[in-house]
Amino acid sequence: MIDCDVLKLSAATCEQFIVPSYAADEETHNLFMDAFIENNRLDGVSQVMGYHPDYLRIFMSTQHFLLREDGPLSHDYRQYIAIMAAARHHCTYLVEVHEQDFLFHGGDPEWLKGLDHAPRKLRDLYEINKLLAHQPWLITKEHMLKLLKSSEPWSLSELMHAIILLTHFHALCSFVFGCGISAEVDSQGGHTYVESVLTSTAPTSLSTCSSYTSTSPSDAITTTSSTTATTNTTGAASNGRSDVNSNGNCQVNGVESNVCVKALMEKMRQMQEAPSELKSAAERIKQFNMEGKNTAEIAVPNSKQSASKSEIVNKYLQDGDFAYTDFHTRTCTEVQTFCACDYSWEDHGFSLANRLYADIGHYLDDKYSTAANMTYYTMGDLREVDTSSFRRAIWNYIHIMYGICHDDYDYSELNQLLEIKLKAYIKTLTCYPERLKKKDFDGVMKGFQHSEKVHVNLMVMEARQQAELLYALRALNCYLT
Numbered sequence: 001m002i003d004c005d006v007l008k009l010s011a012a013t014c015e016q017f018i019v020p021s022y023a024a025d026e027e028t029h030n031l032f033m034d035a036f037i038e039n040n041r042l043d044g045v046s047q048v049m050g051y052h053p054d055y056l057r058i059f060m061s062t063q064h065f066l067l068r069e070d071g072p073l074s075h076d077y078r079q080y081i082a083i084m085a086a087a088r089h090h091c092t093y094l095v096e097v098h099e100q101d102f103l104f105h106g107g108d109p110e111w112l113k114g115l116d117h118a119p120r121k122l123r124d125l126y127e128i129n130k131l132l133a134h135q136p137w138l139i140t141k142e143h144m145l146k147l148l149k150s151s152e153p154w155s156l157s158e159l160m161h162a163i164i165l166l167t168h169f170h171a172l173c174s175f176v177f178g179c180g181i182s183a184e185v186d187s188q189g190g191h192t193y194v195e196s197v198l199t200s201t202a203p204t205s206l207s208t209c210s211s212y213t214s215t216s217p218s219d220a221i222t223t224t225s226s227t228t229a230t231t232n233t234t235g236a237a238s239n240g241r242s243d244v245n246s247n248g249n250c251q252v253n254g255v256e257s258n259v260c261v262k263a264l265m266e267k268m269r270q271m272q273e274a275p276s277e278l279k280s281a282a283e284r285i286k287q288f289n290m291e292g293k294n295t296a297e298i299a300v301p302n303s304k305q306s307a308s309k310s311e312i313v314n315k316y317l318q319d320g321d322f323a324y325t326d327f328h329t330r331t332c333t334e335v336q337t338f339c340a341c342d343y344s345w346e347d348h349g350f351s352l353a354n355r356l357y358a359d360i361g362h363y364l365d366d367k368y369s370t371a372a373n374m375t376y377y378t379m380g381d382l383r384e385v386d387t388s389s390f391r392r393a394i395w396n397y398i399h400i401m402y403g404i405c406h407d408d409y410d411y412s413e414l415n416q417l418l419e420i421k422l423k424a425y426i427k428t429l430t431c432y433p434e435r436l437k438k439k440d441f442d443g444v445m446k447g448f449q450h451s452e453k454v455h456v457n458l459m460v461m462e463a464r465q466q467a468e469l470l471y472a473l474r475a476l477n478c479y480l481t
């Protein structure tokens with residue numbers, strides 16, 4: 001039996017930004033118990049994801065499957081791969097968590113001195129780790145061949161397991177930085193936005209943006225299947241995380257916030273009432289390229305890592321400066337746009353992943369569809385809102401940055417729905433999560449509830465993972481055929 005006070009204590013310091021365990025509804029509380037048992041602590045990631053219990057459940061089971069269940073890779077390898085992936089984004093939080101887990105699973109402490117001390121087989125993963133994290137479009141079947149035919153070869157199923165771990169942890173870095181998770185709540189400097197990404201000492205609007213009250217089970221979202229939309233059983237009800245000030249908006253500039261949400265809502269309504277004329281696939285692709293070029297012009301913050309942080313991660317990096325470059329300004333013309341009609345998760349990736357690493361396809365499929373379809377029909381303090389066009393715009397925008405085109409999507413919609421600040425935020429979070437600042441987080445989605453910002457961060461994480469994985473699966477498929 002777990003002592004609930006332990007959970008309570010670890011959440012006590014930062015309850016504006018997480019779901020405090022003592023305030024969680026039964027469903028969320030049970031998930032927190034499971035997380036506690038799984039990780040020997042109630043970790044910050046679970047507590048932030050606790051805003052979205054249906055997502056948290058599938059996230060936890062996927063991570064459990066990847067890290068703990070029987071699978072192609074040994075447990076020390078799995079943890080070491082997680083460390084290598086997190087190091088690419090200088091995510092000291094995840095590096096440290098998985099260093100501990102590595103030792104806990106009997107890993108050789110020598111390997112933690114750095115990549116040079118790890119076995120050759122793990123070192124061989126370095127190149128695809130780097131490319132997957134920053135420029136996955138450069139991955140080819142030759143990379144796969146090299147790993148599968150090296151003197152210490154990877155088997156196909158081991159490689160599949162490793163690739164999924166790498167993409168999972170790259171994407172998780174985006175969530176961790178996006179939600180300001182810097183250390184466990186019960187450790188020094190524990191989880192709080194203030195510690196992790198706050199750059200000024202000015203009072204933050206976050207603390208007034210959100211607070212949490214428990215939700216009734218009937219408010220919970222239910223996932224119906226991997227292909228049908230996730231719906232709120234109470235329709236117009238809130239997502240169960242009603243705010244103390246009951247409007248979900250930042251009090252600091254509530255009027256401005258409300259205007260933003262209303263304007264967005266109005267655009268979505270107009271688009272629904274008067275859908276734009278049907279465009280040909282060629283027109284859509286042209287629009288996609290235009291959006292890509294515009295995205296490439298969006299400036300992102302420069303990188304500056306603190307020396308202490310670098311020390312923790314640099315030992316796992318060889319060329320730490322290798323980073324994302326805009327897909328749409330690449331000089332290498334051989335890299336074609338990735339058309340989802342030629343290779344998609346649903347029609348191609350799912351079955352290949354599942355064939356090489358049994359059942360993983362189902363876990364990922366559930367996770368993607370929950371993240372993409374989850375809705376509470378709210379936006380800020382508005383209710384009964386159909387947010388599907390906004391959510392789809394976010395998902396497809398992330399794929400633009402990876403050169404993945406959905407030729408059934410009208411990219412002019414995206415341009416109307418995502419304001420430039422939000423695009424810049426998403427670009428930073430997706431491609432350079434370690435550079436995100438608190439002011440970036442505060443400056444976007446004004447008037448959204450805090451849980452809604454977390455919701456957007458979840459979508460960024462999942463769409464990003466899917467994009468990376470699609471490139472890897474396509475390359476593997478080329479190798480196999």
Ligand SMILES: CC(C)C[C@H](N)C(=O)O
Nearest residue numbers: 375376377378387452455
């Ligand atoms: C990201 C958010 C705007 C999502 C919205 N709250 C919904 O329930 O669909």
